Amino acid sequence: MRAQAEPQLTLAATGDSLITRPLRPYKEEQFLTLRELLHNVDVAFTNLEMIFHTYNEGYPAAESGGTYMAADPSLAEDLCWLGFNLYAAANNHSMDWAEGGLRSTMAVLQRLGMAYAGIGTNLAEARAPVYLETAQGRVAMLSMTSTFPSWARAGEQRPDAKGRPGVNPLRFETQYILPPRQLQALKEISKAIGHEAMKAQRRAIGFAAPEDNEVFHFLGHQFVEGKKPGVRTVPHQRDLEGNLRWIADARRQADWVLVSLHAHESQPESKEIPAEFIQTFAHACIDAGADAFLGHGPHLLRGIEIYRQRPIFYSLGNFIFQNETVRRLPMDIYETYKLGMEATPADVYDARTLDQKGKLKGFPADFRYWESVVALCHFEGRKLSHLELHPITLGFGNPRPRRGRPQKAEGTLARKIIKRLADLSAPYHTTIEFKKGIGVVKIA
Known part of the structure; x- marks a missing residue:
């Protein structure tokens, strides 16, 4: 890194990359322009929402993140070719093919020298930051997910017991708020169906069953009294403290620190508004020393906040979204769509995306999942000096x-994407202007 009073860094940040098809054969100018952008920055980041394996390394888990993800290991090289050099790996698909798929993915990434974080053979490995050496200095990145099957959570290692392979978790607690009359009615229902008796039995034989003091527990959910009905979420205290501790460690070990969170959770009124705990966690990460918070997960854009002169992307949407061309799927997903042994993968994708009249539904029917941005961040002295948003399209309306x-x-579509992101960012007092085909964030 050259000697200077204000160290500088350029970061290109993207959202979810679900790659199942080669990228290198394509030569369109609009595609190669993105490749050039990724190659001309110090750090090019994406969320690797894919498992690299050949269907022989593991077995399908009983529960997946949706689609059982699988891609030929050679496709990891396409991501390198495109220009990425930093990968978040903690997400709801990390354990779709159980431990075998996880270990295969790690082996592929390690063989190709792809810097990744968020997964490991135990919690210490999964939670640890990865370090990327650049011409402008050392960059740390930590990856965690709040969306995952409970069994996919990496476990701590003890002197007398092995740790558990999996993802670096950020669990959260949800409390449902009910007015006094409605809460009392729920308590009466709980008693009437025998749930209170079952809770008492568990306590009597020594199993964990929380006491109902300020919080009333019903069928695995927490209810509290309030004036108006509502939902509130808070980060799980132990996961919060554990992740913040490693962010603080990375702050002392690197010139820049990036935090990646994969989170589907939203406010009840809209998938485009992050759940309360996500903003709480994002602010805590910046306070602990992070220079940028890179959110993704819902597959669509969420707003941008500039907090303490550092960017928080609540979701960067999709960057590569090829979840309809996974070549093989386990029987579990066929059964989900009431398909038999004779069905093929295309039958699953049809059942998921076509209604009874043959009209598109789900992801292919909603443009928001196919329009996103590449965020180009310029840092000077650890503070954000310039932020550009390069609009991208993933081909909404194209065949599978x-x-x-x-x-x-480009053109009208580019303006529309930036306008939508500006509207989503306005509640965070973030101003985005459309200039020369891209969005420019006003930095105070």
């Missing part, structure tokens, strides 16, 4: 074999 690969969005 052609949608899901990013290209630069």
Whole structure:
């Protein structure tokens, strides 16, 4: 790194990359423009929402993140070719093929020298930051997920017991708020169906069953009294403290620190508004020393907040979205759509995306999942000095074999994408202007 009073760094941040098809054959100018952008920054980041394996390394888990993800290991090289050099790996698909799929993915990434974080053979490995050496200094990145099957959570190692492979978790607690009359009615229902008796039995034989003091526990959920009905969420205290401790460690070991969170959770009124605990955690990460918070997970854009002169991206949406061309799927997902042994993968994708009249539904029917941005951040002295938002399209309306690969969005579409992101960011007092085909964030 050259000697200077104010160290500088350029970061290109993208959202979810679900790659199942090669990228290198394509030569469109709008596609290669993105590749050039990724190659001309110090750090190019994406969420690796894919498992690299050949279907022989493990077995499908009883529960997946949705689609059972699988990609040929050679496709990892396509991501390198595109320009990425930093990968978040903790997400709801990390354990779709259980421990075998996880270990295969780690082996592929390690063989290719791809810097990743968020997964490991135990919690210490999964929670640890990864370090990327750049010409502008050392960059740390930590990856965690709040969306995952409970059994996918990495476990701590003890002197007398092995740790558990899995993801670095950020659990959270949800409390449902009810007015006094409605809460009392719920307590009466709990008693009437025998749930209170079952709770008493568990306590009597020594199993964990929380006492109902300020919080009333019903069928695995927490209810509290309040004036108006509502929902509130808070980070799980132990996961919060554990992740913040490693952010503080990385702050002392690197020139820049990035935090990645994969989170589907939202406010009840809209998937585009993050759950309360996500903002709480994002602020805590910046306070602990992070220079940028890179959110993703819901597959669509959420707003941008500038907090203490550092960017918080609540969701960068999709970057590569090829979840309809996984070549093999386990029987579990066929059964989900009431398909038999004779069905093929295309039958699953049809059942998931076509209604009874043959009209598109789900992801392919909603443009928000196919329009996103690449965030280009310029840092000077650890503070954000300039932030550009390069709009991209993943081919909304294209046939299945052609949608899901990013290209630069232009003209009216580019303006529409930036306008939508500006509207989502306004509640955070973030101003975004459309200039020369891209969004420019006003930095105070």
